[in-house]
Amino acid sequence: MKKAILLAVACAFAAAASAQQYKWTDKNGRVQYGDAPPPGVKATPLRPPPPAPAAAAKRADPKAAGKGLLTPAEKDAEYRKRQAEAAKDRDKLAKDQQAAEAKKENCARAQDYLRNLQSGQRLSGVDSKGERYYLDEAQIAQETAKAQQGVQQWCK
Template identity: 40%
Template sequence: MKRFVFTLAVTALFAAAGVNAQVYQWKDENGKTIYSDKPPIGAPGQPQKIHAPSPAASSATQKTLADRDLEFRKRQKESQESAEKAQKEQSASAEKQQYCDNTRRRLQALESGERISMHDDKGERYYMDDAQREKEITKARQDIGSNCR
């Protein structure tokens, strides 16, 4: 176990030494740009330092996992709320359409001239007279005019 840890430490040491290596850049006789870890033979190259991105810089530009999770949950909640709102609007529209259809059928039955029976407070059946029929027709037309456009 100690040998493994020692070998791992030595390997990490050599790997860290390679991070600070210089890179040379030059153009060959064809005008092609060449990058190498060794300087060109016979001509001075331009040494360049390789900069590894620091963890602080990358975390500043990238959002943390907690921030991304929070944003995801917020978008998910907004999506759910908009779906619920759309469903409520759709059900309200369907109820309104059903109410309008029922009112139109009622108006059609009232205008047809057929005898229409109703029930009084005692539960006994009676037939509408002409005055009640006209009153119900006027009410049905007003309901259709105000709610069913």
């Protein structure tokens, strides 16, 4: 029921809007407006207002209207550009994550090596002939200094 009433009101307004409007002056000197002037009165027909300049500009120059009126090829090019930027961002994020994981691993290794050097246990290594040798105090001090530099480098 509400829809029917709304439709009837809309039709009435549409009919009134499409009718010719007139302007005239009555006996008392007041300006009157209506769709039919009284007989015997000089009436001036009114013209509808011109369209807004923004609407005319949009019709005249679709390129100046902005991104709302892009051709399918332009839309596709923008889509591909956004996809390429997103892929670049994903790659950068993946590289950053890999670098962070590698740094974390290297930090853990450097800390473990430093802890082993400072533990006071006897440490050994393998020479070029494949034989085991034990580190003396000078070598342990030298390796400890290197390990501390590694911890400083990787564990910032």
